[in-house]
Amino acid sequence: YLKKASELCKKHNALFIADEVQTGIARTGRLLATCGNCTCEDKSCSGTPEVKPDILILGKALSGGVLPVSAVLANDEIMLCIKPGEHGSTFGGNPLANKVAIAALQVVKEEKLAENAYQLGILFRERMGNINSPILETYRGKGLLNAVVITPFEFKGENKTAMDVCLKLRDNGLLAKPTHDHIIRFAPPLVITEAELHAACDIIEATILSFNVQISHVDAVI
Numbered sequence: 001y002l003k004k005a006s007e008l009c010k011k012h013n014a015l016f017i018a019d020e021v022q023t024g025i026a027r028t029g030r031l032l033a034t035c036g037n038c039t040c041e042d043k044s045c046s047g048t049p050e051v052k053p054d055i056l057i058l059g060k061a062l063s064g065g066v067l068p069v070s071a072v073l074a075n076d077e078i079m080l081c082i083k084p085g086e087h088g089s090t091f092g093g094n095p096l097a098n099k100v101a102i103a104a105l106q107v108v109k110e111e112k113l114a115e116n117a118y119q120l121g122i123l124f125r126e127r128m129g130n131i132n133s134p135i136l137e138t139y140r141g142k143g144l145l146n147a148v149v150i151t152p153f154e155f156k157g158e159n160k161t162a163m164d165v166c167l168k169l170r171d172n173g174l175l176a177k178p179t180h181d182h183i184i185r186f187a188p189p190l191v192i193t194e195a196e197l198h199a200a201c202d203i204i205e206a207t208i209l210s211f212n213v214q215i216s217h218v219d220a221v222i
Contacts, residue, residue, distance in 0.1 A: 006051040018053035025061035029118030029143030064104035113190040117143035127201040
């Protein structure tokens with residue numbers, strides 16, 4: 001998908017801008033989602049990157065949650081189109097934010113958080129694949145950014161959606177975010193351990209299976 005999108009941009013002389021505010025900084029098991037299967041061992045990025053965007057947008061994990069930090073990256077050919085005085089930013093170039101971002105990136109590298117996300121993401125999806133429930137339609141994801149698709153169903157005379165499953169997860173000790181009526185997103189901390197991931201999966205499995213008594217599917221609201 002990304003390669004095709006990039007090719008279309010080149011064909012029509014448009015910049016390919018990758019918004020990796022949520023997917024960037026190790027979340028998908030690579031430093032960037034656009035890295036594909038490429039690792040950071042080759043500093044020249046001559047491995048197998050999915051695409052090399054013309055402009056890259058980062059945020060969220062860029063500061064490790066310490067301070068609001070965002071960044072826009074591009075090469076000189078693009079950046080130097082903006083001449084001095086043509087663009088301003090009230091807090092741009094904040095020295096404290098820069099220092100925090102550098103420290104956060106060092107932690108990501110030294111603690112191998114991208115590798116951790118990659119391996120634990122595989123484990124998470126394996127655990128989801130072992131859950132035998134008619135309400136679990138499918139699952140998908142990369143690294144530690146995953147989703148479980150729930151078929152809205154009837155339970156004890158009431159229509160239930162992903163929100164109801166999330167509320168039950170909360171009661172059982174796990175926080176997750178519903179998206180629409182049929183998707184639950186799981187994005188645990190990048191520093192999560194294998195033991196903690198298994199504990200989370202145990203809660204997810206027990207919660208989903210608790211809805212398995214006398215259910216009948218209802219139409220989803222997409």
